[in-house]
Amino acid sequence: MAIVEARGIRSAIVDREALVENARALVAARGDDVFVDVRADGYGHGALTAALAAADAGVGGVVVWSHDAAIELRSGLFSGAILIDGGAERMLLTVDSATAVPLPFDVARDAELALYGVGSGRAALRVAASVVATKKVAAGAGVSYGHTWRASTPTLLGLVGMGYADGVHRHAGNAAVVCVADKPHPIVGRVAMNAFVIDLGVDTSVEPGAEAVIVGDPRAGEPTATEWAGSLGVPVGEVLAALGNHTPRSLR
Amino acid sequence: MTRARVDIDLAAYRRNLDFVRERIVPAELLAVVKSDAYGHGFIPLARAAAEAGVTWLGALYPSTARELRAAGIDRRVRLLAWMYDPSERFHDAADLGIDLGVSSLHELRRISAHGGATPARIHLKIDTGLNRNGATSDDWPQLVEAAIAAERAGLVEIVGAWTHISEASDEQDTDSIARFHSAIALAEELGAAFDVRHLAASAASFARADSRFDLVRVGAFTLGIAPGSGLGPAEVGIEPVLTLSAPVVSVHDGSAAIAVGYGDGVSTRAVGRVSIAINGVRHPVVAVEVDRTVIEMAGSVSVGDTAYLFGPAGHGEATLQEWADATGTIGEELVVSLSPRLTRHYIG
Numbered sequence: 001m002a003i004v005e006a007r008g009i010r011s012a013i014v015d016r017e018a019l020v021e022n023a024r025a026l027v028a029a030r031g032d033d034v035f036v037d038v039r040a041d042g043y044g045h046g047a048l049t050a051a052l053a054a055a056d057a058g059v060g061g062v063v064v065w066s067h068d069a070a071i072e073l074r075s076g077l078f079s080g081a082i083l084i085d086g087g088a089e090r091m092l093l094t095v096d097s098a099t100a101v102p103l104p105f106d107v108a109r110d111a112e113l114a115l116y117g118v119g120s121g122r123a124a125l126r127v128a129a130s131v132v133a134t135k136k137v138a139a140g141a142g143v144s145y146g147h148t149w150r151a152s153t154p155t156l157l158g159l160v161g162m163g164y165a166d167g168v169h170r171h172a173g174n175a176a177v178v179c180v181a182d183k184p185h186p187i188v189g190r191v192a193m194n195a196f197v198i199d200l201g202v203d204t205s206v207e208p209g210a211e212a213v214i215v216g217d218p219r220a221g222e223p224t225a226t227e228w229a230g231s232l233g234v235p236v237g238e239v240l241a242a243l244g245n246h247t248p249r250s251l252r
Numbered sequence: 253m254t255r256a257r258v259d260i261d262l263a264a265y266r267r268n269l270d271f272v273r274e275r276i277v278p279a280e281l282l283a284v285v286k287s288d289a290y291g292h293g294f295i296p297l298a299r300a301a302a303e304a305g306v307t308w309l310g311a312l313y314p315s316t317a318r319e320l321r322a323a324g325i326d327r328r329v330r331l332l333a334w335m336y337d338p339s340e341r342f343h344d345a346a347d348l349g350i351d352l353g354v355s356s357l358h359e360l361r362r363i364s365a366h367g368g369a370t371p372a373r374i375h376l377k378i379d380t381g382l383n384r385n386g387a388t389s390d391d392w393p394q395l396v397e398a399a400i401a402a403e404r405a406g407l408v409e410i411v412g413a414w415t416h417i418s419e420a421s422d423e424q425d426t427d428s429i430a431r432f433h434s435a436i437a438l439a440e441e442l443g444a445a446f447d448v449r450h451l452a453a454s455a456a457s458f459a460r461a462d463s464r465f466d467l468v469r470v471g472a473f474t475l476g477i478a479p480g481s482g483l484g485p486a487e488v489g490i491e492p493v494l495t496l497s498a499p500v501v502s503v504h505d506g507s508a509a510i511a512v513g514y515g516d517g518v519s520t521r522a523v524g525r526v527s528i529a530i531n532g533v534r535h536p537v538v539a540v541e542v543d544r545t546v547i548e549m550a551g552s553v554s555v556g557d558t559a560y561l562f563g564p565a566g567h568g569e570a571t572l573q574e575w576a577d578a579t580g581t582i583g584e585e586l587v588v589s590l591s592p593r594l595t596r597h598y599i600g
Binding site: 008009037039040041043065066067068085086087088130132133135142143147159161164165167170171192193194195197208209234235237238241242245246 | 286287290312338356358381382384385388501502514516519520521580582589592
């Protein structure tokens with residue numbers, strides 16, 4: 001991994017250590033026969049990354065949604081137990097066998113997605129995007145398609161280079177916040193395909209190039225996937241998968 | 253088929269391109285292929301557009317434009333990029349024939365520092381009310397003057413003037429069009445000369461001849477994605493290009509499960525709002541889980557049957573417009589939300 005990385009407009013950074021730590025806590029709480037869920041490409045973290053991190057922590061195995069997903073894990077040298085939960089049947093692929101066998105019962109699962117820091121664990125996915133422009137507007141200025149938000153007082157708006165093509169729900173406009181320079185700012189107006197607007201207020205020195213954190217570390221005051229899920233009324237797994245699977249990921 | 257499948261009909265795409273081009277004459281078409289051509293696959297679609305004689309493609313990011321050149325889209329097809337990373341150096345834009353949108357003095361300065369021998373070709377953007385990017389009318393004269401100075405210094409070539417309209421109302425669009433004309437006139441008085449002026453995207457370009465100018469940027473309509481609010485592809489005269497389908501994997505007690513879920517990009521908002529076509533009959537969606545969608549059976553369904561979620565309606569399925577209207581969004585969001593990991597299969 002390069003020490004100095006070219007900074008793209010959007011970034012999705014997976015914290016492998018956080019995944020391992022969360023998996024250890026899960027094993028301590030639930031036992032070493034617990035299986036973690038790596039469907040939806042590890043809920044946005046990368047199925048292989050999540051599986052290998054969980055294996056390091058000594059989990060019982062991983063759950064995938066197809067034979068193809070199982071083959072990908074084996075190709076990536078994940079050698080733990082794989083539960084293929086594909087529909088009508090459950091098949092278990094163990095360390096010793098090359099063929100999956102039907103499993104008439106279910107395994108103990110991390111249904112709460114604790115592996116990914118949902119709940120009390122450490123956030124393992126950080127998604128951010130650049131502020132590409134800032135603009136002062138007068139009171140009454142309408143923003144974005146349909147002008148669904150209007151400035152009530154003069155304010156500074158920021159255009160962030162991430163949109164509904166990148167996993168930010170179009171309904172996040174007027175419902176969710178992002179963090180710039182450690183301060184939360186609301187998304188205003190309709191989210192567009194590749195950009196959304198935030199209200200930076202009047203007393204700010206945010207410039208183009210600043211980073212807007214969409215989900216990150218709650219210990220740093222950054223928004224969480226759980227908060228997004230609550231604002232949007234959708235499952236937290238849907239938020240994680242949408243944000244993590246639409247931007248090229250790198251490992252921290 | 254073990255899980256969901258995306259089929260892309262390139263013949264329908266070509267027919268849409270022809271239809272759009274006829275409609276916007278004498279303006280030319282800039283086919284928008286950003287965001288992986290709205291989830292359809294930007295390289296196959298760009299190639300189809302280039303082969304069909306489309307002369308402009310909208311890439312959004314310089315990196316996408318570079319990939320298009322690397323994929324064999326030659327310089328007869330002009331490429332436009334307009335959103336930039338902090339680390340973008342623009343060093344090869346002129347050599348690769350990538351035109352660049354400029355919304356601010358900041359962007360103009362960065363682009364002017366490209367360091368190449370050939371001037372970078374730029375399109376100056378004015379904000380006419382959308383309040384996203386584009387110079388405000390206060391900042392416009394200064395941007396134009398700085399661009400003219402950079403042109404005289406051989407750093408840039410001013411090629412175009414453009415804007416983006418809100419389509420919030422017909423009245424506001426009329427206002428935006430007027431503001432665009434004024435901005436162009438002012439720039440021309442200052443000494444700028446524009447080869448191409450472009451304002452409209454899909455819907456406006458169809459509705460209003462006065463929105464078309466020299467070039468029209470169309471994405472949705474080329475893909476058969478209609479504006480919604482009851483207006484579907486058939487009414488517009490376009491054909492949906494993308495079909496999403498998945499196999500039925502279990503049947504139990506009046507419900508059936510289909511192997512596609514929110515992990516594939518199907519929104520949980522579908523629950524209680526849309527129905528899926530299996531064997532020509534629509535079955536209401538009662539649950540969307542990470543890996544499966546559950547329907548209440550309204551007719552006979554067997555494991556192995558193909559369920560059609562949205563497409564051109566040939567199997568009784570909803571169009572994107574119908575699904576989007578039912579779930580409170582637009583067709584574009586439904587397609588770009590589909591997981592990049594779903595393989596796109598191309599026909600035609």
